[in-house]
Amino acid sequence: MKRCIVLGKPNVGKTLLVLGLADYMKVKDIDISFVDPGGVGYSRKYPIDVAIRELVGALPHQTKCLQSLTLEFRAGKGKKTVELIDTTGLIEQIHDDPLTRKAMAQTLSAIRGAQIVIHVIDAHQAGQASLSSQLTETDLDTQLAAFAGPRGGYCIVANKMDLPGAKRGLSRIRRSFTGYKVIPVSAATRDGLKEVRRHVLCNL
Numbered sequence: 001m002k003r004c005i006v007l008g009k010p011n012v013g014k015t016l017l018v019l020g021l022a023d024y025m026k027v028k029d030i031d032i033s034f035v036d037p038g039g040v041g042y043s044r045k046y047p048i049d050v051a052i053r054e055l056v057g058a059l060p061h062q063t064k065c066l067q068s069l070t071l072e073f074r075a076g077k078g079k080k081t082v083e084l085i086d087t088t089g090l091i092e093q094i095h096d097d098p099l100t101r102k103a104m105a106q107t108l109s110a111i112r113g114a115q116i117v118i119h120v121i122d123a124h125q126a127g128q129a130s131l132s133s134q135l136t137e138t139d140l141d142t143q144l145a146a147f148a149g150p151r152g153g154y155c156i157v158a159n160k161m162d163l164p165g166a167k168r169g170l171s172r173i174r175r176s177f178t179g180y181k182v183i184p185v186s187a188a189t190r191d192g193l194k195e196v197r198r199h200v201l202c203n204l
C-alpha cells in the first residue's frame with residue numbers, strides 16, 4: 001500500500017486535515033494506528049467527531065507520534081488504498097523536550113518511506129507577515145519543500161483559508177514556492193478537500 005505523509009510546522013492543521021479528509025470521504029468510524037518514536041504501536045477505533053475532539057488541539061505539538069489511517073478510493077471496478085500518516089510538527093530549533101525531539105526525528109525519517117507528501121502551511125499566519133517579504137532559505141518550510149518537493153507526489157496545502165488575511169497569506173505562499181503545486185484549503189470547513197483527495201488519488 002502506498003503511503004501519504006502529512007507534515008509541516010506545529011499547529012498548522014495537519015491532524016484536522018487528515019481527519020477532515022476522512023470525514024469528506026464519508027468514513028464514519030476511523031481506525032487510527034499510533035506508533036510512538038520508540039516503535040511501540042497500538043490502534044484505536046473512533047467515531048470521526050470523537051477523533052477530532054480528542055486529537056486536534058490549539059496547543060503546539062498536540063501530535064507526538066505517527067498516527068495513520070487507511071483511506072479507500074473507488075477506481076473503476078476495483079479500489080485503491082492509501083495509508084495517510086499524520087506526524088509531529090517540525091520546528092527549526094532544537095526542542096527542549098527529549099520526547100518531542102524524538103517525535104520530530106520520527107517525522108523526518110518517515111518522509112523517506114512515503115510516495116505522497118502533503119506539506120501543510122498556515123495561510124492565515126503567512127498573511128500576517130508583510131506582503132513583500134518572502135521566506136528565507138533557512139525557513140523550515142523552504143527546507144521542507146527543497147527536501148520533499150523534488151520527489152513525485154508532493155504538494156503544499158495552504159490551510160486555514162477561512163480565517164482573515166489567509167488570501168494574502170496564500171499569495172505569499174505562492175510567491176515563495178513557485179513551481180510547486182499549492183492547494184488552498186480550510187480543513188475546518190472542508191473547502192479544498194476535493195482537490196486534496198484528487199492529488200492523493202492521482203499519485204496512487
Ligand SMILES: Nc1nc2c(ncn2[C@@H]2O[C@H](COP(=O)(O)OP(=O)(O)OP(=O)(O)O)[C@@H](O)[C@H]2O)c(=O)[nH]1
Binds near residue numbers: 185
Ligand atoms: N479556522 C481554522 N482553524 C483550523 C483549521 N485547521 C486547523 N485549525 C485549528 O488549528 C489548531 C491546530 O489544529 P491541528 O489539526 O491540531 O494542527 P496540527 O498541525 O496537527 O498541530 P500539532 O499536532 O500540534 O503539530 C486547532 O485549534 C484547529 O481547530 C482551519 O482550516 N481553519
Ligand SMILES: [Mg+2]
Binds near residue numbers: 014016056063086
Ligand atoms: Mg496534530
